Amino acid sequence: MDETLIWRQCTDASERPMWCLLERIETSSITCTQGVYVIWHGGDEPETVRVGQAFFQPLAETLEALRGDEEVLAFRANGLFVTWAEVADAHKLDGVERYLGDRLEPLLGRRLAADPIEVNLPWGDE
Numbered sequence: 001m002d003e004t005l006i007w008r009q010c011t012d013a014s015e016r017p018m019w020c021l022l023e024r025i026e027t028s029s030i031t032c033t034q035g036v037y038v039i040w041h042g043g044d045e046p047e048t049v050r051v052g053q054a055f056f057q058p059l060a061e062t063l064e065a066l067r068g069d070e071e072v073l074a075f076r077a078n079g080l081f082v083t084w085a086e087v088a089d090a091h092k093l094d095g096v097e098r099y100l101g102d103r104l105e106p107l108l109g110r111r112l113a114a115d116p117i118e119v120n121l122p123w124g125d126e
Contacts, residue, residue, distance in 0.1 A: 003096060005085035007122040008032070022080040023067055027060040035059055035086040036096050038104065038122055039066065043078030048104040053093045059084055071108050083122045092117050 008030075010020040022039055037059065039050045049072055054062040063082060066072050072080065087093050095117030101109065102116055 002117045003087070003092065003119045005036070005087070005096075005119050007083045007085050007120075009083060019081040019083060022063070022072075022082040023076065025063065025082065027064045030058075030060040030063065030084070032059045032084060032086045034088075034090055034093065035084055036093065036100060037063065037082060037084040038100060039072060039080060039082045039106075040104075041075040041078045041080055046078075047075075048106040049075045049080065050108045051097060051100045051104055051106045052109060053087075053097045054084075055090055055093055075107070085119075085122075 008020075009017040010025060012018050032054075034053075034055050036051070036053045038048060040046050040048045050066070052062070052066075063084070087096050094112050094114035096119050098112040098114045099116035099118055100121075101111055103121060
């Protein structure tokens, strides 16, 4: 594994970790400025909706914009969840995003031409 990421979660009323709901997350609490994110929908057969990165704007602003993205919101019937991880070296962002896209096969988004950089997945190896 090239990189180990710390995937962020929210907490419930009892302060237990849980996956964040994209439409309810307090984006002002996100301090990570550059990194990658994964959005997926729940339900009987969860699927990755989008994988991306934040570099030119803070991650909080990126997620805020995605909350209004009609393509993403089309999958909200079973809940849209999000997690993110900081990638300290900006030169690795494209490679990390490429690896996540290759592994998670999102329904939306682009596939970068960068060489993939292997990282741990948010919920462990599949």
